[in-house]
Amino acid sequence: MAAPANASEPDVAEPSPQRRSSRRSFLRNSLRATAAGAVGLGLYSWQIEPHWVEIIPQTMPLVGLPAALAGRRIVQVSDLHVGEAVDNDYLRATLRAIADLKPDYLALTGDFMTANRFEHLDRVMTTLAEAPIAEVPTFACLGNHDFGKRFRDREIADRLTDRLDSAGVRVLRNASVEIDGLQWAGSGDLWAGECDVWNALDTIDTSRGAILLAHNPDIADVRGYRDFRGWILSGHTHGGQVRFPLLGSPVVPVKNRRYKRGHVRLDASRDLYVNRGLGHSLQVRLLARPEVTVYTLAQA
Known part of the structure; x- marks a missing residue:
């Protein structure tokens, strides 16, 4: 049945002035909190995390490791990026603490x-x-930035190699060496067009484990490993440098996104470790703190 024409509409209560004021206050406070959080996160990712170094312990089992070497330590440092972008006092203090x-x-x-x-x-x-x-035997490989702005200038890389060698750093560019019964190899950089895993491992005794230094972790997927058993130590990715919860890192400079950070078991004979590095090209890090890795050798 239709309502009488003169029936009045039900009254709709207007929010009280106090309630409207409370709602506006809540919105203002929420916006302020969001803005303060964004500013705080920005300052943290710019001023704090890029210099907040994390020491990562990692066991490194190697086949055929001499018993006398079990328990010895390898410290890995990567991606210093000495230059205008990285605070040199921070780098020097970190290296001094090693x-x-x-x-x-x-x-x-x-x-x-x-x-x-x-x-x-x-x-x-x-x-x-x-x-x-x-004081300790030191081995190195070169990275793409060590070849200049376009990553291809071998004259720059050669001069850097000479300076490092003269300071006691053994730079391995597609070469290998053995010391104390521990096998070390180093690959040329992938982006610089110098990578040659076959030659890097040419003199390695594959019946025993070895350590391959290779800046770009994508090297794990190139050919030339034959019967290599051991660990590949890399850097390059800065751990993704900026990681968002649930979303991860939007930009990682590798083809294989498995190789962003940390330990990756490649197959039955090979392990990869991707160090997050100490430096940066752009001073920002979020959930990807700079890293020094400490490996403890163990018999496999």
């Missing part, structure tokens, strides 16, 4: 500098002088 980790060997996995040509060579050497490279 002595406290009691390393038996040092592994340096490339991107020593960010430079157009030779302008930061001297700074690289004075920075590295803070690390205990004179």
